[in-house]
Amino acid sequence: MHHEITAGHGGGNSKAPKWPSYKGKSLLAGTSSNGLVTVYVDPTLGAPAQQNVRDLISDADRVVAANDALFGTTGGPVNVVVFALGGETDGTGGADHMGCDYTTGADIEVCASFGNPSRVSALFEAELSECSMNGQLCGLSTGEALSRWCAAIIGNNALSDFATAPQWVNDGMPDFVNQTDPTDHSADSTGCGMAFLSWLISLGYGLDKIAQAMVSLGDSGTLAQLYAGLTANPASQAWPAFQSAIQALPNGVTSDDPFGGLSRALHLAHLSPVTVALAGSVFAAILGDIGAGKTPEQMVKSVRAALAAAPVTGVSGTAVAACRIGSRRLRPKVDAAELLWKPKSGPSRTGPLPRCKHAYPAAAGIDSCRMTTTVVGGGGGGL
Numbered sequence: 241m242h243h244e245i246t247a248g249h250g251g252g253n254s255k256a257p258k259w260p261s262y263k264g265k266s267l268l269a270g271t272s273s274n275g276l277v278t279v280y281v282d283p284t285l286g287a288p289a290q291q292n293v294r295d296l297i298s299d300a301d302r303v304v305a306a307n308d309a310l311f312g313t314t315g316g317p318v319n320v321v322v323f324a325l326g327g328e329t330d331g332t333g334g335a336d337h338m339g340c341d342y343t344t345g346a347d348i349e350v351c352a353s354f355g356n357p358s359r360v361s362a363l364f365e366a367e368l369s370e371c372s373m374n375g376q377l378c379g380l381s382t383g384e385a386l387s388r389w390c391a392a393i394i395g396n397n398a399l400s401d402f403a404t405a406p407q408w409v410n411d412g413m414p415d416f417v418n419q420t421d422p423t424d425h426s427a428d429s430t431g432c433g434m435a436f437l438s439w440l441i442s443l444g445y446g447l448d449k450i451a452q453a454m455v456s457l458g459d460s461g462t463l464a465q466l467y468a469g470l471t472a473n474p475a476s477q478a479w480p481a482f483q484s485a486i487q488a489l490p491n492g493v494t495s496d497d498p499f500g501g502l503s504r505a506l507h508l509a510h511l512s513p514v515t516v517a518l519a520g521s522v523f524a525a526i527l528g529d530i531g532a533g534k535t536p537e538q539m540v541k542s543v544r545a546a547l548a549a550a551p552v553t554g555v556s557g558t559a560v561a562a563c564r565i566g567s568r569r570l571r572p573k574v575d576a577a578e579l580l581w582k583p584k585s586g587p588s589r590t591g592p593l594p595r596c597k598h599a600y601p602a603a604a605g606i607d608s609c610r611m612t613t614t615v616v617g618g619g620g621g622g623l
Contacts, residue, residue, distance in 0.1 A: 256280060257319040257347040260336045266321055269293040272300035276315070282323035288354035289329075293322050295357035296350075296364060303365050306394045310448045311372040311455065316342035318371065320364060325351035331359035331399070340370040340378030362395025369451075376458045381416055384424035385433025386454055388496065393447055397502055400495065404431035405438075409493045413486070417463040417479045434496040436463050439485050441501030445470050473528045480531030 256266035257280075266280040269290070277300035281293045300320075308314055325333030333351030338344050348367045353359035369390035370378060377383025391399055408414070408431030417436060421429030440450060453469050454461060467478035489498055529539040 259321055259347055260338050260349055262321055262323055262349055264323065270297045272297055274301050274304065276304055276317045278317070278319045280319065280321040282321070285324060285329065285352060289322055289352045292352050292354065292357060292360050296320065296322065296360050299357065299361045300364070303361055303368065303394055307365060307368050307372055307390065310369070310390060310451050312448065312452050313372055315368065315372055316346065318342065318346045318348055318368065320348045320350055322350050322352050322360065325349055329354050331356060331363060332401070335363040335367050337367045337370070340373045340383065341375045342371045345371045356398070358396050358398035362391040362398040365394045366391040373455050376455050379422070379424050380459060381421035381424060381426060381429035381433050382454060382461065382463065384430045385437055386451055388430070388434060389437050389447055390451070392497065392502060403496045405435040405493050405496045405498060406431070408432045408435065415479055417482060420462050431496070433463060435486070435493060435498055436482055438497045438499040438501040439482055440467070440470065442499035471528070477528035477531060481528040484531045
């Protein structure tokens with residue numbers, strides 16, 4: 241899947257990185273100020289793409305710093321090429337890389353988005369965040385949901401049209417809280433994860449805490465275990481409490497952020513981390529009790545227990561800087577067609593196949609990981 245490409249370095253003969261799928265000429269556009277992000281462009285796309293890469297170079301250091309803050313780590317150098325991925329120039333071609341670390345996944349493809357630099361930055365962050373997962377969660381529904389949430393917060397919700405949670409609801413809300421789907425190409429399992437993380441953020445748990453906990457849980461971790469680790473409630477309460485919260489939504493699930501987590505992240509910047517954590521524990525206890533059908537007296541007891549367990553020191557401070565990213569909530573309609581993803585036939589390979597990541601809109605038939613979509617009627621269908 242890698243192809244060696246001669247880069248246009250001002251007439252030089254240097255070799256460009258081995259991109260996952262791009263076969264065209266790579267023109268070196270520049271490097272970010274911190275030297276960690278080197279950006280290339282397809283020169284045949286002209287001035288609009290050149291503007292995309294100039295904007296990405298200017299924004300890359302911010303994206304890298306915010307991503308490092310979310311994961312509590314320091315990332316490595318990466319290369320990015322901006323081109324018409326899948327033939328698209330509006331960002332809907334998505335993004336791609338080959339692995340979830342800074343060794344195998346450092347060569348990143350990003351779809352051009354003429355006139356919309358925020359989409360290019362968001363697509364870049366979707367892949368960069370996976371490099372920070374240290375080889376964990378790659379190719380899984382949990383990792384896909386986390387990378388999309390990183391892109392939403394750091395990329396100012398520029399990929400709102402990639403929403404999958406509405407389709408998950410339309411398909412009957414299958415339970416991917418108690419189980420992790422071993423694919424990142426299912427709209428249902430990704431959508432469940434997106435809505436679940438929206439709920440956790442609305443309870444007061446910052447994406448930085450969520451991201452680091454998910455990486456710590458690793459490939460075998462579930463969203464139910466994430467809930468238990470954050471709230472100190474039993475993992476068995478996660479699904480019923482989440483379902484109760486979904487049913488209580490006045491407008492249902494119309495986006496990947498039905499609980500307003502993006503807005504919540506901005507407001508939480510004014511509160512101390514201890515206050516945020518306490519509020520999240522109290523709300524989680526209440527919703528867990530509702531889902532379990534407990535009496536009001538039992539709910540009061542649970543709230544008192546959550547308050548009693550709160551720390552008595554460290555009540556001052558500021559929230560993590562990554563939570564201060566300005567956000568706005570968008571709720572477009574989503575194509576309700578079900579998508580069946582299956583690999584195309586290809587030559588046999590020896591050794592393990594690299595995990596391939598591609599961020600894609602729910603209704604797009606574009607994937608540089610050699611995947612195709614088939615519209616199917618009714619339910620069912622494996623991936």
